[in-house]
Structures are given as structure tokens and as C-alpha cells.
Amino acid sequence: VSSEFELIERIKGRLAGRAERVLIGPGDDAAVVQAGGVIVTSVDAFVDGVHFRTSTSCFSDIGHKCVAGTLSDIAAMGARAGELYLVIGLSEQIGEQEALALVDGAEALAAQLGASICGGDIVRSAQLFVAVTAVGHAESRQTLVTRSRAKSGDLVGVTGELGGAAAGLALLDREIEGTQDRIAEALRERYLRPLPQLAAGRALAEAGVGAMIDLSDGVASDALRLAEASGVEIEVELERLPIQAGVEEVATMIEREAIELAATGGEDYELLFTCPEQVRERVELAMNSTRTRLTWIGTVGDGTGVRLLDADGGVRDLRGWDHLQ
Amino acid sequence: VSSEFELIERIKGRLAGRAERVLIGPGDDAAVVQAGGVIVTSVDAFVDGVHFRTSTSCFSDIGHKCVAGTLSDIAAMGARAGELYLVIGLSEQIGEQEALALVDGAEALAAQLGASICGGDIVRSAQLFVAVTAVGHAESRQTLVTRSRAKSGDLVGVTGELGGAAAGLALLDREIEGTQDRIAEALRERYLRPLPQLAAGRALAEAGVGAMIDLSDGVASDALRLAEASGVEIEVELERLPIQAGVEEVATMIEREAIELAATGGEDYELLFTCPEQVRERVELAMNSTRTRLTWIGTVGDGTGVRLLDADGGVRDLRGWDHLQ
Numbered sequence: 001v002s003s004e005f006e007l008i009e010r011i012k013g014r015l016a017g018r019a020e021r022v023l024i025g026p027g028d029d030a031a032v033v034q035a036g037g038v039i040v041t042s043v044d045a046f047v048d049g050v051h052f053r054t055s056t057s058c059f060s061d062i063g064h065k066c067v068a069g070t071l072s073d074i075a076a077m078g079a080r081a082g083e084l085y086l087v088i089g090l091s092e093q094i095g096e097q098e099a100l101a102l103v104d105g106a107e108a109l110a111a112q113l114g115a116s117i118c119g120g121d122i123v124r125s126a127q128l129f130v131a132v133t134a135v136g137h138a139e140s141r142q143t144l145v146t147r148s149r150a151k152s153g154d155l156v157g158v159t160g161e162l163g164g165a166a167a168g169l170a171l172l173d174r175e176i177e178g179t180q181d182r183i184a185e186a187l188r189e190r191y192l193r194p195l196p197q198l199a200a201g202r203a204l205a206e207a208g209v210g211a212m213i214d215l216s217d218g219v220a221s222d223a224l225r226l227a228e229a230s231g232v233e234i235e236v237e238l239e240r241l242p243i244q245a246g247v248e249e250v251a252t253m254i255e256r257e258a259i260e261l262a263a264t265g266g267e268d269y270e271l272l273f274t275c276p277e278q279v280r281e282r283v284e285l286a287m288n289s290t291r292t293r294l295t296w297i298g299t300v301g302d303g304t305g306v307r308l309l310d311a312d313g314g315v316r317d318l319r320g321w322d323h324l325q
Numbered sequence: 326v327s328s329e330f331e332l333i334e335r336i337k338g339r340l341a342g343r344a345e346r347v348l349i350g351p352g353d354d355a356a357v358v359q360a361g362g363v364i365v366t367s368v369d370a371f372v373d374g375v376h377f378r379t380s381t382s383c384f385s386d387i388g389h390k391c392v393a394g395t396l397s398d399i400a401a402m403g404a405r406a407g408e409l410y411l412v413i414g415l416s417e418q419i420g421e422q423e424a425l426a427l428v429d430g431a432e433a434l435a436a437q438l439g440a441s442i443c444g445g446d447i448v449r450s451a452q453l454f455v456a457v458t459a460v461g462h463a464e465s466r467q468t469l470v471t472r473s474r475a476k477s478g479d480l481v482g483v484t485g486e487l488g489g490a491a492a493g494l495a496l497l498d499r500e501i502e503g504t505q506d507r508i509a510e511a512l513r514e515r516y517l518r519p520l521p522q523l524a525a526g527r528a529l530a531e532a533g534v535g536a537m538i539d540l541s542d543g544v545a546s547d548a549l550r551l552a553e554a555s556g557v558e559i560e561v562e563l564e565r566l567p568i569q570a571g572v573e574e575v576a577t578m579i580e581r582e583a584i585e586l587a588a589t590g591g592e593d594y595e596l597l598f599t600c601p602e603q604v605r606e607r608v609e610l611a612m613n614s615t616r617t618r619l620t621w622i623g624t625v626g627d628g629t630g631v632r633l634l635d636a637d638g639g640v641r642d643l644r645g646w647d648h649l650q
Binding site for chain 2: 023024027028029030031032033034035036037038039040041042043044045046047050051073074076077079083085086087089118119120121123124125126127129131133134135136138141144146147148212213214229
């Protein structure tokens, strides 16, 4: 117990408070934060061997990725990033240096995004795990975007490029040779150190999109969740999916289609959203102003579920691509 | 993964929203909660074999205790209980019924305390763990009580009775016979299903106490943390500690002193606080009005650390009592 106290003290020394609204940071019974309107809270847990592997991710990358994945939910609501709370379950194999590297990775991303790590807990565990609580802020519920307001006739858009995380993991997993170039490095980076689309999320919310979700499991799964929450059917034209550079080549190497990695690979943490035709131009301007690539990939219709259409209009049945196979 | 989605759906069906401020509960990317002033957030993690054992606690009790332990930090700030977020790491040995029983235990305590479980995550893990995020609310920072404002000359008070949780665990651990009576049952209950002192915490904050902490590790450890945070010395007169009925008998059975269990047993989740003499009467009235037992156990002086004094004024060196020895 005593060494955990010491570790917590060392961790506190590495965390910077960076927002006036944080009135009391780590170290008391609880953190105290000024809240002007509504708070937006998401909790995500990551377990060694399930959500990441210490063989492919260094500890700094693990800290980065756990924070990124949780803040991605805040981005998908259109909220501003606020506070983070970090629970770390430390296995015996993991020393203080590794634990601090994990915190440093989390803190560096928090700094980049203007978020503050305000508390947490360190416990002993048979298996390394990280549980992150992310709190975002917004003026009111009306400024936020849920999953449940997609309407028949809406357009479906997506930010950024897809398939990069799955391709990066494939490269890391298979230690594929001859891929030490910049494109391969970008794919590995995409998997190891994803970035939540906070600025794009807020801009999309302000532009008036109807429904939004982040792509943690891939377009196929996440569009289905949005469709179910909204009670609509979403049609996605697969050939429109914006494929990251290099994904095609990696897909060929591992005998998959690029479209599979883009639609079902997951962990790209881009945003998928719907909006009425009359909001289209505002969305395009908003994405321009945040320098975010925007692609219109489909439409919302009556019905339920998701239809993935290939180039000749046939329906594809893409099953989830198992990341850790 | 699919079965985890189903489990999450079943869990959502068992959770009630019970506060107007919860605008969006579980099921979207994040929960959305109206916040009028400041939010008070604490995160605690509990691991099987470290913080509880499935051999002595049923799953409902585990859910109860994890929520109680986390809300105890909110009580120690003098805030109102608000929202809870529950991460459960499920090992393969644990089936859906056990997971739901854990959630039911958490939800029942949340209901009793007016808190709402608004989200969480379920992950696979080698070892059962529970991480709880508790969010409390208060008008402003000024209405809250930290650990750091104890002043030389203050009185030190404690709510309720001590030693019960440690004695209860001793009974459970050693399966001591001849203790099936009501007092023994109350001790076991004290360990298995503690109650956070939310009403007392708010009343103490309103009465104007200077510093406060909850007794999760015992008077000896927790008073030390408060003393260190405040830069003062705390003197505790051990014979004044309010000992729960039956603790004396259990202490004798296991060849310990009752005072050891009361001062270092921990997990009683009572509140320890300091206040100037002139606030004493207001504190006594506040504890009367919330029907909370109040005991003055010591004083704050210049210096640092904690001095535990026995009846004849000698300083005792009570080491932490290892719960899971």
C-alpha cells in the first residue's frame, strides 16, 4: 500500500492543471470542477490482451490510446473536453517506470487537447487494465448531438480517413517487412496513437447535424448502433469510404479487401453523422474551417439496420474483423 | 463481444433514472447531466482478492460496497450524491446472473441514496474488478470541505461507531462459531454493506467544519492524511473512540485490542473532521438533526502527523491492520 501512495504522489507531480474550472485537482477526497451548463461523461475500460497488448504498444502509447478512445465519445456528443480520471490496475510485472510512462502518455494527450487529469486510483491487479472517465462540458443539452435523431432523407457523412488503424495493427502484428516507409509508419501511428475528433465534433454539432457517433468498432457496427438508436435504416455506399493511404497495400498483403478494413476494422475514432440536405453546406463549411476531410458516404431511409452496398448496388455482409485474432 | 452488448442491454433495463438533472442516461456515447454549480468527482477501483473476496461477499454485496466506498468520498466533501458510472471487469468464471446481481446491489444502494447509475463499461478480464466513478453536486466550492483546512486549536470529531467493519471481516474470515446472534450479524453487515455518510457530510459542511475525510483505512491512516494535507498535528485520545457493540468480544477472540480494530481496521466509512471550538455547538446540533452519533476524539495542534494517545497519555504506535491477511 505504501508504495502505491508513493506512486500516486509521483503521478500527481507529473499532472498539470490547465483549466480555470478545475477548482480542486488530484489529492483530496474528490476533484471539484466548476460546471457552467451540462456535463457530458463517458467511461471506458481497456484490458491488456483484450484492448491492447504490451507486445505491440509501449506504455506511453497505452496511456495515449485509452484517453483518446474515451475522449472520442465526448467528441461524438459535440462537447468540449474537460477532465479525465484514470484508474490503473497494475500487474506485478509492471514497474513504476512503466506506470509513469503510461500516465505521461495520457497527460501528453490531455495537454494537447486542453483536458486535465484530475484524479484516479491505482490498484493491484493480476492483469494490467486502465479505466478512463472523461468529462466534457457544453452550454446545454441543445448544443449536443446524440445517436438518436437521424431522420429518413438525411445524408450520412464521415470525417477523416478509414482503415488506417486496422492496417496499422496488421503491420504491427505480422511484423511485415519492407514497410518501414512513411506511409507504413503513419498506419502504425494511426493504430497506436489515435486522435479523438474533438474540434470536428463541436463544429459538426454547431453546424446542426442530426445524429453522431464515433467510429470505435467500424462503420458497419457503429452505423448500426446509430440506426437502431434512431429507428432508421442507413445505407452506406462502400466504394465512397475514404480509405487511408497504404490501407489498400496492407489489405492485399493480408488477403483482405481495403473496404473490409475501412468498414469493420474499427479504432479509427473518426465521426459518423447524419444531417438533412439543407444543412449540407453548413457542414461542408464547418469541416473546411476545421481542416477536416469530409466524405458523404450514404443516406438515411425508413426501415431499420444498416445496408452496405458495393459498387454495383449489391448488399455486402461484412462481418466484424477480429482485431486480436 | 455480442454477449457483452446483450449484457449491457439487460443492465440498462435494470437501472432507473431518478433525478431531473440526468438529461441523457446510459445508452448514448456519453451521459449528459445538468450541473448548477460545481461537480465533485471521485474514482475508486476494487479488485477481487485485494479489496473484496467472492468467498466472503456475494455479488450484490460487492456492487453495494464498491458504490458505498466511492460515494463515501463524495460524503467527505459535503456534496450531494449525483451520478454513478460503473466499469465491471468480468472474469470467465463469472456468469451473467452474477454480473446482474452485482449491478442490482449497486443500483439498490444508488436508489436508497438518490443517486443514478448513468453509464459504464463491461470488459473481459482475468480477474473480477469494479471501477466506480461517483459525481456529486454542490452550489459552490465554498460549500465544500477539503482535507486541508484543519487549524491548530481545532477539535477533532468523528461520526458513528468504529471497528465494526474489521470485526465483521474477522468473523467472516475465521467463521467464528457461537456468534450467530444479532450483534455478530450487525458486524458482518457493517463490513459487507457499509453506508456512506452523505447526510452527515452535508450537515457537517453546512455547520462549518474546517476539514473532513472519510474513514476508509482507519483513524490512524486517514487522520494522518488530513494532518499532512493541512500541515498540522492531530492528537487522538484512543479511549474516546466510539467502539461498535461486539467489537470488544471479537477483538478478544482474535487476540487483538478493540482499539486497534477501531483505529486501524478501516472500511467503517465514517467521517473524521475538525472544527474550531466556536463551531462545536452548531456541529452538535447538526449531528442531532441527522440522528448521527458524534464523538469528540481529539485536538489539532502545531506540528505534523498524528499522535495516538492511550488512557495514561502514552503514545501508541498502531500499525495498519492487514484486512486480507
